[in-house]
Amino acid sequence: xxxxxxxRLRKQQIALARALTQPSNSSPxxxxxxxxxxxxxxxxxxxxxIRKRLSQTRxxxxxxxxxxxxxxxxxxxxxxxxxxFSGPDAIWRDAIEFSRWLARRRKEPAWLIDLLRWxxxxxxxxxxxxxxxxxxxxxxxxxxxxxxxxxxxxxPPVRSNQWIFVWRxxxxxxxxxxxxx
Amino acid sequence: xxxxxxxxxxxxxxxxxxGLFGALLVGAIIILRIKAANIEQGDHATxxxxxxxxxxxxxxxLRGGDTEVIRTAMLDLVExxxxxxxxxxxxxxxxxxxxxQWKVADPTDTGADLPPIQRAILRAFAxxxxxxxxxQSDIKSRVHEETRPYREWVxxxxxxxxxEGRLQLRKLMIICLIGIETLGAYxxxxxxxxxxxxxxxxxxxxxxxxxxxxxxxxxxxLSQRGKNFLRHLQSAFGKLRSVKDARSKPVEPNYAYGNAxxxxxxxxxxxxxxxxGSSYDPLYQSYQRAASTSSGCSTFTSFGCGSSxxxxxxxxxxxxxxxxxxxxxxxxxxxxx
Amino acid sequence: MAGAVAVAVVETKPVxxxxxxxxxxxxxxxxxxxxxxxFAHRSSIDFFEIVAxxxxxxxxxxxxxxDLLKSNFPLIPHGLALSIGxxxxxxxxxxxxFQRVVETVQPAWCxxxxxxxxxxxxxxxxxxxxxxxxxxxxxxxDNLRRVQDCITTPLILENITESIxxxxxxxxxxxxxxxxCEENNVGLLLDVTNLYINSVNYRFxxxxxxxxxxxxxxxxxxxxGGRMEDGRWVDSHDATTQDEIxxxxxxxxxxxxxxGVILERDEKIPPLKDLIPELERARDLYRHAIPA
Numbered sequence: 001x002x003x004x005x006x007x008r009l010r011k012q013q014i015a016l017a018r019a020l021t022q023p024s025n026s027s028p029x030x031x032x033x034x035x036x037x038x039x040x041x042x043x044x045x046x047x048x049x050i051r052k053r054l055s056q057t058r059x060x061x062x063x064x065x066x067x068x069x070x071x072x073x074x075x076x077x078x079x080x081x082x083x084x085f086s087g088p089d090a091i092w093r094d095a096i097e098f099s100r101w102l103a104r105r106r107k108e109p110a111w112l113i114d115l116l117r118w119x120x121x122x123x124x125x126x127x128x129x130x131x132x133x134x135x136x137x138x139x140x141x142x143x144x145x146x147x148x149x150x151x152x153x154x155x156p157p158v159r160s161n162q163w164i165f166v167w168r169x170x171x172x173x174x175x176x177x178x179x180x181x
Numbered sequence: 182x183x184x185x186x187x188x189x190x191x192x193x194x195x196x197x198x199x200g201l202f203g204a205l206l207v208g209a210i211i212i213l214r215i216k217a218a219n220i221e222q223g224d225h226a227t228x229x230x231x232x233x234x235x236x237x238x239x240x241x242x243l244r245g246g247d248t249e250v251i252r253t254a255m256l257d258l259v260e261x262x263x264x265x266x267x268x269x270x271x272x273x274x275x276x277x278x279x280x281x282q283w284k285v286a287d288p289t290d291t292g293a294d295l296p297p298i299q300r301a302i303l304r305a306f307a308x309x310x311x312x313x314x315x316x317q318s319d320i321k322s323r324v325h326e327e328t329r330p331y332r333e334w335v336x337x338x339x340x341x342x343x344x345e346g347r348l349q350l351r352k353l354m355i356i357c358l359i360g361i362e363t364l365g366a367y368x369x370x371x372x373x374x375x376x377x378x379x380x381x382x383x384x385x386x387x388x389x390x391x392x393x394x395x396x397x398x399x400x401x402x403l404s405q406r407g408k409n410f411l412r413h414l415q416s417a418f419g420k421l422r423s424v425k426d427a428r429s430k431p432v433e434p435n436y437a438y439g440n441a442x443x444x445x446x447x448x449x450x451x452x453x454x455x456x457x458g459s460s461y462d463p464l465y466q467s468y469q470r471a472a473s474t475s476s477g478c479s480t481f482t483s484f485g486c487g488s489s490x491x492x493x494x495x496x497x498x499x500x501x502x503x504x505x506x507x508x509x510x511x512x513x514x515x516x517x518x
Numbered sequence: 519m520a521g522a523v524a525v526a527v528v529e530t531k532p533v534x535x536x537x538x539x540x541x542x543x544x545x546x547x548x549x550x551x552x553x554x555x556x557f558a559h560r561s562s563i564d565f566f567e568i569v570a571x572x573x574x575x576x577x578x579x580x581x582x583x584x585d586l587l588k589s590n591f592p593l594i595p596h597g598l599a600l601s602i603g604x605x606x607x608x609x610x611x612x613x614x615x616f617q618r619v620v621e622t623v624q625p626a627w628c629x630x631x632x633x634x635x636x637x638x639x640x641x642x643x644x645x646x647x648x649x650x651x652x653x654x655x656x657x658x659x660d661n662l663r664r665v666q667d668c669i670t671t672p673l674i675l676e677n678i679t680e681s682i683x684x685x686x687x688x689x690x691x692x693x694x695x696x697x698x699c700e701e702n703n704v705g706l707l708l709d710v711t712n713l714y715i716n717s718v719n720y721r722f723x724x725x726x727x728x729x730x731x732x733x734x735x736x737x738x739x740x741x742x743g744g745r746m747e748d749g750r751w752v753d754s755h756d757a758t759t760q761d762e763i764x765x766x767x768x769x770x771x772x773x774x775x776x777x778g779v780i781l782e783r784d785e786k787i788p789p790l791k792d793l794i795p796e797l798e799r800a801r802d803l804y805r806h807a808i809p810a
Contacts, residue, residue, distance in 0.1 A: 005651070005652065005653040006605065006653050006656065006657070008653070009605050009649070009651070009653040009654065009657065010605035010606065010637075012649075013604065013605050013606075013634055013637035013638070013646075014637045014638035014640075016637070016646060016682075017636075017637040017638055017640040017642050017646075018638070018640065020642055020644065020646065021640055021642055021643070036684065036685045036686060037682060037684065037685075038682070038683070041681060041682045041683065042682060044681060045644070045646070045681040045682055048644065048681060049642070049643060049644045052643065052644060053643070055785075086639070086640055086641035086643075087641055088571075088574070088641075090641060090643055171577045171578055171579075
């Protein structure tokens with residue numbers, strides 16, 4: 001076993017990491033380090049990783065996931081093929097960036113954008129030690145918890161505008177809705 | 182006697198003396214707080230494990246002494262239907278709203294089959310009364326005798342602050358207070374002898390010392406070990422924080438340890454606040470003014486408990502880059518679609 | 519004299535001898551959703567395996583949870599991203615965080631995986647298998663040395679499902695796992711489900727692999743149910759344990775003096791009471807095979 005073997009292993013690992021995490025950007029076919037591998041297996045592993053990310057993002061954006069159902073998966077796959085986040089907060093960044101990406105992409109209905117905004121802010125609040133935000137929602141957002149809520153696609157009833165105040169300082173924080181009189 | 186008021190201390194300029202007095206006061210505060218912290222810490226490093234069988238009365242005693250034992254026994258009797266709230270009509274109802282009254286359901290019930298604590302309480306409700314009046318009656322002294330096994334358990338497991346240490350702390354506080362006040366009084370006398378009248382700051386500091394030193398000598402009733410044990414219990418049985426919510430869950434774990442029911446366990450571990458909104462809410466209302474609630478998530482709104490990543494049930498595991506799921510975070514799994 | 523042979527002497531740190539580990543019994547991978555239920559079923563749980571990563575830079579509630587668990591149960595920290603097979607080396611920050619959790623818990627042993635999760639600055643977020651080559655063994659050895667310099671608690675390593683197989687493999691599964699254990703004096707966390715899945719997907723005899731392993735170094739087992747998808751077994755960790763996996767588990771218990779068995783349910787997590795039958799069945803097998 002020589003130094004070249006070690007170097008070869010290192011290059012193979014880097015190429016594999018790229019192929020798994022950025023499948024649309026890197027092509028295993030052209031990377032000599034991966035030439036010996038079964039490309040179907042590599043593709044399957046990349047798919048497993050996307051499914052894992054999808055599952056985790058569903059949990060973070062539960063309301064949006066329950067409302068959009070299969071569309072959520074399709075949208076996320078498109079997002080995941082061009083976005084990958086590394087590091088210990090990768091899970092949160094997936095949720096935060098995806099919610100932002102989806103809101104920009106969808107633009108309507110307005111209550112969905114509100115829901116995405118709400119879930120985006122909640123993820124930021126949960127994942128960051130220091131965070132502050134004040135934003136307005138046109139529709140009242142109902143937290144979907146344990147599947148007890150109405151799963152229909154109808155928009156929640158229109159309520160008066162409300163401001164949401166989100167703050168976090170270290171391990172203390174809060175989320176408050178300020179209803180308009 | 183000249184030396185009594187002609188010495189460096191008596192002749193010390195006012196600002197300098199105030200600085201010295203302040204420094205001594207701060208020193209006394211620090212010493213008292215350190216002593217109080219040492220008492221609370223105790224000398225038992227190993228945490229007390231949650232036992233397999235939990236006696237709600239024992240935990241109630243740990244939480245709040247005889248008072249909480251009486252409240253728990255009251256719930257026990259209400260649960261058994263032996264004590265009921267008094268139903269009043271018309272003006273009587275309006276008048277009794279301010280103080281809810283309870284009485285025995287069956288006037289002939291002597292409680293002969295009950296343990297001593299419950300029996301004493303049952304008999305106290307032979308005439309309708311407000312539950313809070315129990316604490317002013319001789320019931321408390323009778324209950325105190327019966328709670329000796331709980332006291333022994335608390336002493337044995339060192340769950341309360343060391344009584345010897347508490348006594349020493351009190352003595353230390355008195356010594357510090359006497360010392361500081363004497364020093365201040367001496368300086369006041371010296372100022373008077375020297376015909377100086379700008380002593381308002383010194384008097385203010387002396388009053389401040391009289392207030393702050395006893396406060397600094399306060400300590401928790403429970404030792405660190407006791408506090409941790411109670412905290413662990415409340416964490417382990419978090420679902421019992423609200424009897425109403427615990428009962429509404431479709432999957433209810435079996436919390437009947439020994440002969441204790443869910444509400445009794447909830448009462449023992451969390452106190453009357455656990456009864457709010459449940460079918461025992463009238464009892465909660467009766468005790469509301471004196472209820473000691475557990476902290477819960479009071480800082481946060483109903484949107485969430487303010488935990489950082491990984492704590493809330495719907496969020497992702499923190500820093501789990503290889504986790505198979507948000508709730509699990511184990512090492513396998515392929516993710517769902 | 520025809521020629522001379524130059525011998526290079528490479529000094530390596532002596533591998534620390536392992537002390538016998540105590541037997542922990544049968545337990546469960548701890549999941550926060552079960553926190554309110556564990557004390558109602560504690561007689562069925564001998565110990566918990568906690569995901570160490572969940573307690574890195576933990577909030578006070580999370581630390582309180584850890585304090586509650588370690589005060590009442592033996593705990594085994596299980597890492598997810600030590601990346602022992604990474605040619606780039608061990609992530610120092612992860613190692614320090616892992617060490618902190620181990621020091622807090624004071625476990626009988628700790629564990630991670632025979633895999634890499636990091637390469638070229640990219641965090642894959644998934645356990646990726648290694649080629650079974652001498653180069654991999656060398657990388658694992660070097661990384662383990664660094665870990666063992668930092669963490670004195672015995673570390674055991676888990677086999678993973680092999681989503682990718684390397685044609686350049688120089689060793690069989692048994693040889694590779696055996697060499698890792700023997701050359702580095704580390705224990706093995708044998709994931710029965712992963713072994714079974716690999717054996718079905720790549721058509722080899724799982725029990726034969728176990729027979730060729732250094733049995734004394736199989737410290738702990740994992741088991742859980744998987745599922746079939748597109749004709750392949752998948753380590754979904756989301757189902758009740760299948761009969762074939764039970765059979766393999768039973769056979770392994772009769773061969774190896776295992777110290778602990780963990781039910782590792784990761785997804786579609788049911789209420790704790792629904793997992794008790796599996797725990798009890800595992801306990802029956804464990805008691806039958808491992809004398810007290």
